[in-house]
Amino acid sequence: MNAPLDGLIILDLTHVLAGPYASMTLADLGARVIKVERPGSGDDTRAFPPFKDSESAYFATINHGKESIALDLKNVDDRLVFEELLSRSDVILENYRPGVMERLGYGWEDLHTKFPKLIYGAVSGFGHSGPDSQRPAYDMVVQARGGVMSITGERDREPVRVGASIGDIAAGMFLAQGILAALLHRQQTGVGQKVDIAMLDCQLAMLEHAIALTTISGEAPRPSGARHPSITPFETFHASDGLFVIAAGNDVLFARLCEALRLPIAGDERFATNPARCENARLLKRLIEAVTLEKGKQHWIDLLTEAGIPTGPIQNVAEVLKDPQIRARNMVVDVLDQAGKPAYVAAGNPIKMSALADPSTRPPAPKLDEHRQEILDWLESS
Amino acid sequence: MNAPLDGLIILDLTHVLAGPYASMTLADLGARVIKVERPGSGDDTRAFPPFKDSESAYFATINHGKESIALDLKNVDDRLVFEELLSRSDVILENYRPGVMERLGYGWEDLHTKFPKLIYGAVSGFGHSGPDSQRPAYDMVVQARGGVMSITGERDREPVRVGASIGDIAAGMFLAQGILAALLHRQQTGVGQKVDIAMLDCQLAMLEHAIALTTISGEAPRPSGARHPSITPFETFHASDGLFVIAAGNDVLFARLCEALRLPIAGDERFATNPARCENARLLKRLIEAVTLEKGKQHWIDLLTEAGIPTGPIQNVAEVLKDPQIRARNMVVDVLDQAGKPAYVAAGNPIKMSALADPSTRPPAPKLDEHRQEILDWLESS
Numbered sequence: 140m141n142a143p144l145d146g147l148i149i150l151d152l153t154h155v156l157a158g159p160y161a162s163m164t165l166a167d168l169g170a171r172v173i174k175v176e177r178p179g180s181g182d183d184t185r186a187f188p189p190f191k192d193s194e195s196a197y198f199a200t201i202n203h204g205k206e207s208i209a210l211d212l213k214n215v216d217d218r219l220v221f222e223e224l225l226s227r228s229d230v231i232l233e234n235y236r237p238g239v240m241e242r243l244g245y246g247w248e249d250l251h252t253k254f255p256k257l258i259y260g261a262v263s264g265f266g267h268s269g270p271d272s273q274r275p276a277y278d279m280v281v282q283a284r285g286g287v288m289s290i291t292g293e294r295d296r297e298p299v300r301v302g303a304s305i306g307d308i309a310a311g312m313f314l315a316q317g318i319l320a321a322l323l324h325r326q327q328t329g330v331g332q333k334v335d336i337a338m339l340d341c342q343l344a345m346l347e348h349a350i351a352l353t354t355i356s357g358e359a360p361r362p363s364g365a366r367h368p369s370i371t372p373f374e375t376f377h378a379s380d381g382l383f384v385i386a387a388g389n390d391v392l393f394a395r396l397c398e399a400l401r402l403p404i405a406g407d408e409r410f411a412t413n414p415a416r417c418e419n420a421r422l423l424k425r426l427i428e429a430v431t432l433e434k435g436k437q438h439w440i441d442l443l444t445e446a447g448i449p450t451g452p453i454q455n456v457a458e459v460l461k462d463p464q465i466r467a468r469n470m471v472v473d474v475l476d477q478a479g480k481p482a483y484v485a486a487g488n489p490i491k492m493s494a495l496a497d498p499s500t501r502p503p504a505p506k507l508d509e510h511r512q513e514i515l516d517w518l519e520s521s
Numbered sequence: 522m523n524a525p526l527d528g529l530i531i532l533d534l535t536h537v538l539a540g541p542y543a544s545m546t547l548a549d550l551g552a553r554v555i556k557v558e559r560p561g562s563g564d565d566t567r568a569f570p571p572f573k574d575s576e577s578a579y580f581a582t583i584n585h586g587k588e589s590i591a592l593d594l595k596n597v598d599d600r601l602v603f604e605e606l607l608s609r610s611d612v613i614l615e616n617y618r619p620g621v622m623e624r625l626g627y628g629w630e631d632l633h634t635k636f637p638k639l640i641y642g643a644v645s646g647f648g649h650s651g652p653d654s655q656r657p658a659y660d661m662v663v664q665a666r667g668g669v670m671s672i673t674g675e676r677d678r679e680p681v682r683v684g685a686s687i688g689d690i691a692a693g694m695f696l697a698q699g700i701l702a703a704l705l706h707r708q709q710t711g712v713g714q715k716v717d718i719a720m721l722d723c724q725l726a727m728l729e730h731a732i733a734l735t736t737i738s739g740e741a742p743r744p745s746g747a748r749h750p751s752i753t754p755f756e757t758f759h760a761s762d763g764l765f766v767i768a769a770g771n772d773v774l775f776a777r778l779c780e781a782l783r784l785p786i787a788g789d790e791r792f793a794t795n796p797a798r799c800e801n802a803r804l805l806k807r808l809i810e811a812v813t814l815e816k817g818k819q820h821w822i823d824l825l826t827e828a829g830i831p832t833g834p835i836q837n838v839a840e841v842l843k844d845p846q847i848r849a850r851n852m853v854v855d856v857l858d859q860a861g862k863p864a865y866v867a868a869g870n871p872i873k874m875s876a877l878a879d880p881s882t883r884p885p886a887p888k889l890d891e892h893r894q895e896i897l898d899w900l901e902s903s
Contacts, residue, residue: 269849290684302672319701455741467651
């Protein structure tokens with residue numbers, strides 16, 4: 140069974156998160172990824188905690204299965220090796236400040252002339268155009284500037300960042316989409332193109348509903364805590380032992396909820412329609428919690444699930460990793476060490492495909508420059 | 522200039538957000554998307570606020586440029602039309618509860634036998650396998666169960682949801698990646714495959730760093746408000762007129778920050794290293810704000826940018842839509858109405874490609890069943 144990207148070679152200059160996340164996805168789809176790292180320290184994340192036996196788990200869980208060669212792109216001999224690699228590669232990925240590759244003589248215009256089939260993928264904070272193109276890329280800065288923080292947090296308190304690095308990760312996901320699209324395009328045309336992903340652009344691309352609300356009402360939306368902004372009850376509630384979610388999105392579900400909780404309020408005009416429930420949301424929450432505080436969340440989740448009402452726990456990351464549905468979906472995988480033993484835990488590939496193998500382990504992340512000799516031999520021989 | 526997916530036909534049964542977001546991306550890459558909607562009410566989001574002239578802006582900004590035909594997949598005549606459409610399509614997308622398509626006679630096994638080149642894309646709450654496969658899909662439920670809420674919010678307060686619908690949107694993005702990969706695979710093999718995306722899986726796939734932290738330390742991470750969990754100063758600060766971000770990620774940047782703010786504390790042992798700064802973060806924040814509260818955020822952003830310190834505003838969605846960088850990147854587009862006039866505002870396509878047109882308008886979203894006659898004529902003629 141061939142993977143979709145079998146035979147594809149990706150030369151990966153990216154470091155930290157957005158770019159490596161994209162090349163990780165492409166590796167999971169079958170591509171061969173060769174990381175070109177700075178000699179000495181390599182990818183910055185080799186020094187990021189947490190560590191296990193002095194190796195960075197951060198690095199290992201994003202760079203598993205990739206090869207590594209250390210090259211100084213300002214050194215004349217290393218440039219020869221790099222250019223040999225370019226001539227064999229289908230894709231090059233970089234996340235430098237826009238202009239850096241041009242100064243090295245490896246910008247899109249240079250490479251496209253010499254290697255017309257090469258696809259060039261760039262990810263940066265603000266993109267390869269526009270007045271702020273030169274600004275450095277940071278997840279928190281783009282989360283703040285891009286609007287998602289302004290709608291995340293409690294209603295009357297200061298905004299908070301999204302706990303996952305979605306500034307980087309959304310960009311990595313859009314970069315992967317762009318590369319896949321460019322590969323399809325190359326099938327038809329025979330030539331590569333440049334994909335230019337800006338972390339800030341990607342933030343806005345996730346705000347569909349908020350944009351509609353802003354432009355129609357004239358007012359930017361505000362955070363809504365753990366509640367749905369316009370449906371009630373659709374939020375977190377306290378049980379005796381923690382928080383869980385009830386998402387009773389319409390009158391039918393609400394009536395069923397009242398029955399399941401033995402709360403005789405479905406006909407009460409303060410709660411009879413969604414607008415009425417929204418208006419009386421704080422009262423309704425207390426009436427519901429007066430019941431749910433009496434037992435544990437699992438009791439309520441089981442009861443409401445039986446009654447066909449959407450519900451579920453708030454889980455911390457440890458709980459998610461043990462979740463039976465997550466386990467059944469092979470979404471927790473072991474990254475092996477050099478001896479072939481499980482060493483780190485990582486998320487599985489969420490892109491489940493009927494003709495793509497879905498292994499429960501991942502090959503090791505490379506040591507810095509680990510594949511130099513193999514790569515040089517390969518360049519020599521082919 | 523051909524778009525990457527020119528000539529591709531996507532039959533889109535999906536409704537609400539995750540699926541339509543994916544088909545919107547694929548349409549932006551050149552595909553022809555034919556929405557098959559339920560007769561009478563069509564896609565649920567046609568009834569979602571906000572409205573403009575009785576049309577849903579929510580629907581319009583996600584479904585621009587798609588065609589619509591209303592078909593009842595239990596009606597014998599409509600099934601004939603649907604099967605004609607299947608025979609012409611490259612991709613079918615659906616987001617029903619797993620099992621629904623099988624009961625209609627249109628599950629993956631049925632379709633693959635009749636239409637071996639057809640690619641089948643499914644998105645659901647929990648996936649087409651596993652004990653909870655049958656649970657209904659809701660963005661808040663998967664955000665809660667999938668772990669991101671447990672790391673989003675203020676440190677000592679209850680978790681909050683991410684204000685954007687990332688439960689749906691991450692799934693839409695992974696679905697798009699899977700479809701593109703399946704198209705590449707079909708080039709080699711001549712046959713389609715099934716792509717099975719679970720919203721819950723996609724949540725975990727975004728938690729890379731949190732998974733590493735959990736499994737190495739044994740403890741699940743907790744929310745960190747508007748601060749970076751392990752770097753200081755890397756958070757929001759008050760200016761006279763609002764909040765802005767300073768991301769001074771190392772000792773060099775911190776020293777430069779102190780100089781720019783005229784805060785003579787760079788040598789103070791309480792702030793000399795990142796671990797020390799993290800330990801004294803609350804004190805440091807007050808010292809910095811004693812300076813920054815004196816002037817407006819734009820003053821500080823300009824000053825710090827000049828000094829090469831990563832910084833930026835927290836913007837609400839209205840401000841993001843006016844951001845000069847966002848505008849320069851063509852990330853705010855007009856969705857036209859049937860008369861060709863700008864009617865709604867939507868996010869642009871963040872996948873900027875050198876061989877892909879990047880228009881500043883989008884064609885109208887379809888009225889329900891608008892393209893019936895055109896589609897029937899097309900089926901007749903070809």
